[in-house]
Amino acid sequence: MKPTIKIIAKQAGVSTATVSLVMNERPGVSAETRELVKTTITELNYHPKRSASQLARKQTGNIGFIIWEDHFSEIEMFYSQCFLGIELASRDSDYYILLTTVKLDFNTSTDLPRFLKYGDVDGVVLAGRVPHNLVNMLEKRKIPFVLLDYDIPGKLHNKVLIDNYSGGYTAVQKLAEKGRKNIAYIGGSADHPSIKERYRAYTTAIKDLKLNVDDTNLDLVYQTEPEITREIGTEGINALLAKNIPMDAVFCANDTLAIGVIQELKRQKYEVPQDIAVMGFDDIYAARFHTPPLTTIHVPKMDLGKEAYKLLVETINNPEQRPQTRVIGVDCICRETT
C-alpha cells in the first residue's frame, strides 16, 4: 500500500498538518521538525495523492493545450514542437498538460473541449489559429489563457509571439549580404498575423536596403489566402518567373513554401542557390534534411512553448495581472540554399 500523509505523520511523530506545511515549503515549522519530516518522506518514498490535494486546494492541476485539428495533423510539426516545449517545462511543476484539438468552425456550446466543459483545467494555451468564439468564451468565463503564435488584432490578451518582423528583416538582409539585388516574396495565409508581419518586414527591408530597383512596383510578390502548402510554393514561383522580371532570390513566408519553390526550380533546371537563392522561415525538421539543406529563419519552437507555459502559470497565480505580450527572438541559419 502506498503511504499516505497519515502514515508519514505517525512515522515522524507529528501531525498531518505539519507534514503538509513541510511539503508545501511553508513557514511555521522548526528547522529540526522540517528536516525530520523531509527524511521520513524520502525514506518511505511518499508522494501526495493529486486528487486529494486538488480537492482540498480547489485546483485541477491541469493545463489545457488547444490546437486546430488540421494544424496538429498536417502542418509540419511546428505546434507539436511547441507542445513538447510546454510538456517539458511542465515536468518540474505539478501541472499536467491535456492536449486536445478543435475544428475551426466550432460551436462554443456543442464542441467545447471536455476539460473546459467540466472545469478540469486551471488554464489554457491556445496554439496557432484558433476559433475566436472560443477565445471570447474563455475571456467571459475568466479562465486564464495564453495565445501561442497567434494574435487577435485589437484585443489585449496574453500572448507569446515569434519576432516575425525582425526575422523577416534579417532574412532579406542576409540575402542582400550575399549580393542578391532582386529579392522576391512568396507568402500564403496572408490573413495570418505572423505572415503579415513577415511580409511587412520584407517590404520595409527592401526599401531600407534599396533593393529591387529594377522593380519599382514591388512586383516580385506572390501572395494567396489559402493555407500554406508546397503546392502554393510551386504555384508562386511559377507566377513570379512568368513575370520575366530579374530575380536572384526568394524569401518564402515559411519552409514548406520554400521547399515547394526549390522543387519547382530544380524541375525547371534552375540552380539553387547559383541562379536563385531561397530563404525559408520556421526551420522545420524537413529544412535541415532537405537537399540542399534549406537556409531559413530558425524559430525556437520549444522556447515558444516554454514561454507560453511560464506566462500561463504566472497568470493563474496572479489573475489580476494585465495581459502580456512576450516576443521570442529568431535567428538566421545559413545552410545551402543561399
Next chain:
Amino acid sequence: MKPTIKIIAKQAGVSTATVSLVMNERPGVSAETRELVKTTITELNYHPKRSASQLARKQTGNIGFIIWEDHFSEIEMFYSQCFLGIELASRDSDYYILLTTVKLDFNTSTDLPRFLKYGDVDGVVLAGRVPHNLVNMLEKRKIPFVLLDYDIPGKLHNKVLIDNYSGGYTAVQKLAEKGRKNIAYIGGSADHPSIKERYRAYTTAIKDLKLNVDDTNLDLVYQTEPEITREIGTEGINALLAKNIPMDAVFCANDTLAIGVIQELKRQKYEVPQDIAVMGFDDIYAARFHTPPLTTIHVPKMDLGKEAYKLLVETINNPEQRPQTRVIGVDCICRETT
C-alpha cells in the same frame, strides 16, 4: 458557485448516495427517483468534480501515452495521428490522456515519466519503439499497458499491430498486377518488428508470384540498420541501380523512404512510374501531396490509436484478462507512382 452533489441532493429531495447511484447508472434506484435526479442534474448543469470522485474511487482517471522523443518530433506524424485517435476515443469516456516523451537510452529510476513516478495514471499506451526496461518495469509493477505498433518478440503483452505482413504482400501483388516483373525492396530500421514483417511479406510474395526470375539471388534488396529517412531512400536506390539488374518497381518499407527514392529517380531522369514504379507504406500526409502522389499501403493511424485505447480500458477494468494482440488491417491506395 458550481453546484455540488449536496446541492443536487437537496434540490431533488434525496440523499447524496442516491444522486451518486443515478450518476453512475447503478441499480437500486426507482425509475421515478432516477428520472427526478437526472432532470435536476441537467437543470442545474451539474458536473461531478473529478478530484473528488477520483479520491473516493481510488482511480486517477488518466491514461499515459509514452513515445520516444525522436519519434514524436521527427517521424512524419505517424504516432501523432495515433495519439489523436486515442484522444478522440477518450472523449466519450472519463479518461484524459497525458502525453509524454522518453529518451530511448532511458533509466528507469531517473527518467521515469512523472505520471508513473507519482502514480497518476490508471494505464499506459506505449507508442512505437520504446525502452524495454520501461516495459519490464510496467510489467513488474502490474500497471496495465498496451504496446502500439511495437512488439517485443517472445513476450506476451497487450499490443495493437498493423497488419504489416498482409500489407507487404498486397504491395507486391499490386505491383505484379500492374505488370511489374522485377520488384526491389528498400528498407531501413531492419531491427524493427514492423519492418521485418514487411520484408518477410515481400520475400514470400516474390516467391509465390514467381517474380524476380532474372534475379535468383534476391539481390534486389537494400536494407540498413539506421532510422528511416529520405536519405536512406536515396542511398538505397543508388545501391540498387548500381547493381545493374533489371528492375521495374521498388517497394519501400515506408513512405519517407519512398519519397527519397522518387526524388533520386527523378534527379537521375528516370520516369516514375513508367521506368520504375514506387510503392510506399504508411500513407503519411506527405504521400497524398507529393508530386506525383504516392501509391502506398494505407495504415489507419487513428484506428490504431482507437483500438489501443479500447484494449487498454478493457485491461484496466479487467486486470486478469490475458494479454491480447489486435491486428489492424491495411489497404492499398493506388495513386500515381505505380
Next chain:
DNA sequence: AAAGTTTATTAAATCGGTTTAAAGATATTT
C-alpha cells in the same frame, strides 16, 4: 516573576464525491 509576544504544533473541519451497512417501505410467503 508575572504578563505579553512570538513561534511551533496540532485537532478538527473541510473539499466533494463513493460506498457500506442499516433502516424503512413493499411485496411475498406461510
Next chain:
DNA sequence: AAATATCTTTAAACCGATTTAATAAACTTT
C-alpha cells in the same frame, strides 16, 4: 396476520490531502 424476502433510500464513514483556529511552548518585556 405474522414472518420473511425484496426493493428503496439514506446516514455516516471514508478517500487523502489542506487550512483554520486553538493550544502549548519558548522567548521578551517590564
